Amino acid sequence: MTGLLDKSSSSYAFLNMIFDTGFYFMPVFIGFSSTKMFGCNQYMGAFIDLAMVHPTWVAMVSKGTPVDFFGIPIMLAKYSSTIVPVLLSVWIMSYIERVVKRITPAIVKIFVEPMLVALISVPLALICIGPVGNVISQAIADGSMFVYGLLGSFALAVLAALYPWLVSIGMHKALSPISIMLVAQQGFDPVIRVVALCSNMAQAAAAMAVA
Template sequence: MNAKMINQIVDAVGGADNICSVVHCSTRLRFSLRDEKKADDAKAQSIPGVLSLVKKGGQYQLVIGNDVDLVYDALIQKYPQLQKDQAPKQAVPAKKKGIVNAILGAITGSIAPVVPLLAGCGMGKVLLLVLVMSGLLTKASSSYILLNMIFDTGFYFMPAFIGFSAAKMFGCNAFMGGFIGLAMVHPTWTGLVAKGAPIDFLGVPVLLAKYSSTLIPVLLSVWIMSYIEKGVKKIVPGMVKVFLEPMLIALISVPLALVCIGPLGNLLSQAIADGSMFIYGTLGAVALAILAALYPWLVSVGLHKALSPISIMLVAQQGFDPVIRVVALCSNMSQAAAALAVAWKTKNKALKSLAFSSSMTAYLGGITEPAMYGVNLKLKRPMYGCMIGSGIAALFAGFVKLKAFIYVTPGLLSMAMWIGEDENFILQALITLVIASIATFIATIMIGFEDPEENKEEQA
C-alpha cells in the first residue's frame, strides 16, 4: 500500500494525535476523532483512492472501496498505537455530536467489526444446508455435527463478540465487555432458561431470557459497565487494582445485566422485531418499495448501518428477514445497473472503465460504495434511476414474499442466502435482481446525466 496515501489520510484527519480510534467495515475507514474541526474535508476528499467522505454517527468515514482492509493494515503498521484500546474521552463530547449521532455511532461502531464474522458463519450454514440437500452429508453424520457447531459459534456467542467490540466504542476494557457477553450465554444460565423454573438474585426476581444471537442486551450492558468501570477505578487503590478492579466490575455489572438491563434489552429487541414485522404485514410491498427507493440515500450517508441490527434480530428471532436484506438486494442491484448504464452511455474513457468495474463489484459482491461514490452520486442523476429501479423491484419482492435466511450482503456470489431449510427463494431473488437491473438501466438512460469531459492531462 502506498505510504504517501497513508500520510495524506493521517494529515487530512488532523494528524495521528487527533485520532482516538479507527476501524473499518467492508469499504470505509471509520475514524473517531478527538476534534473533528481539525480535519480538512477538502483535503480528505482530494486524496487519490478516497472515493468520498461521510460524517455520520460521530464518525469521520473515508470511503475507500474494496481495498479498505489493505489501507487499514498499512495505517496500523505505520501507527500501531491506533489499534490499542483507547478511551475516546478526549474526543469531542457526545452531546456536541448530538444524541442521535452518538447512538448511531455506538451501534454501527460496535456491529461493523463483527458483521464479516456473522456473514461468513451464515454462508457456512447455507453451504452445509446445500451439502445436505445434495446428499453429500447427512444430519446424523459427525462431520455435519462438527461443521454445524463451527458455524453456529458465530451466532451463539454473538453477545461476546459484540461486547468486546462495544467496549472499545465506549472506551472501557474490551475483555470485560467480552466477559459480560459470555456470562449472558454461560451454560449455567442457558440451563436455567431451559428449565424455566423461577429464580431470584438476593430476593429480586430474575426474568429468564435467552441472550444467544442477541445484540441490544449486551450493548446496553456494556454501556452501563463503562460507567461502572470509571467509578471503580476512582476508588480502588493502585496496589490492588490488578485483581480488585475486574472483580468489582464483574460483581456489579453481570448481576445488573442479568437482572435489569438484559431483560429490558430483550424486550426492546422483541419490540423492534415485532414492529418491523407488523409494518411489513400491514403495508407489505408498498412499505418495501418506499424503503427501497430511499435506501440508496441512506447508504450514501451511512444510515443503512443502523438497520443492520433489525436484520440480524429478524434472522435470529424469526429465522428469516423479509425486509432489510430484501431492500438491500433491490438497492445493491440498482446501484450496479445505474453504473452499468453510465459505462454504456459515457464517452469519457476513464469514467467508462470505473463505472464498468464498480458495476461488476456491486453485482458480484453487493459492495456498492465504489459504484455509488465513484459514479452515481458524483453524477447525481443516476441516483434517481436507482430509486426508480429499486422501488419497482421491491414491489415484486414484496408480492412474492421474498425472504433472506442469513445476514450477508446481497449479491450474485451470495445467492445462497435465499435458501432456507424448508423454503427456497433463489428464483424469486434472481427475478428481483433482473427487474432492478432492467428498470434502473432504462431509467438511468432516459434520465441521462452530464457526461464529464475527458481530462487530457490525466490521459496523457
C-alpha cells in the first residue's frame, strides 16, 4: 500500500510470515486453551489440532486428490485459522480421553493412553468433526455477511449502540470468533471490527465532550 517494501522481496515475505504465524496456527492455541474448559489433557488438545494443520494434510488438500482412511472417504478441508472445527474436535476428544483413562491399565497408561486417544481422535476429527465444524463456520460467516448486506449501516449502528452493554457483561468476547472467521473466509471483517471501532470512538467523543 505504501510502497515501502516490494511484495516480491524476502523482507516482505519474512514480515508477512511473522504476522501470519499466529493466525495460521491459531487452532493450536485455541485447542490448547480450550482443554481447560473441557477438562482434558492440554498437550493432547494441541496434538489433535497440530495434526489438522500438518504439512502432509495441507499437501493433500492442496493437491485435491480424493483420500480415504481404510476405505472411509475424507472430505478435504483446510483447518488453518479456524475455530469451530478445533473446539468441536477437542470437545469430543475430552470424552474419548475419559473413556480411554477408565479402560487403560495403570501399568501401561503413560504411553498407551495418549496413543489410543490420538489414534481415535485424529481420524475422527478429519473424517467427521472437522467437516461439520467447517460447515458451521461457513454458515456463521455467510449469515453475518447476509445481515450486513441486507441491513448495511443500520445493522452496524444498532450493534455499535449495543456494544457497550455487551462489553459490560463480557458478551463482546462472543463476537471475536465471528470476526476471526470472517477474516479467514472473506479476507476482511466489515462487521465486528467496524462495530467495535465505531462504538469505542463514540464513547471517546462523549467522554471528551463532558470532560
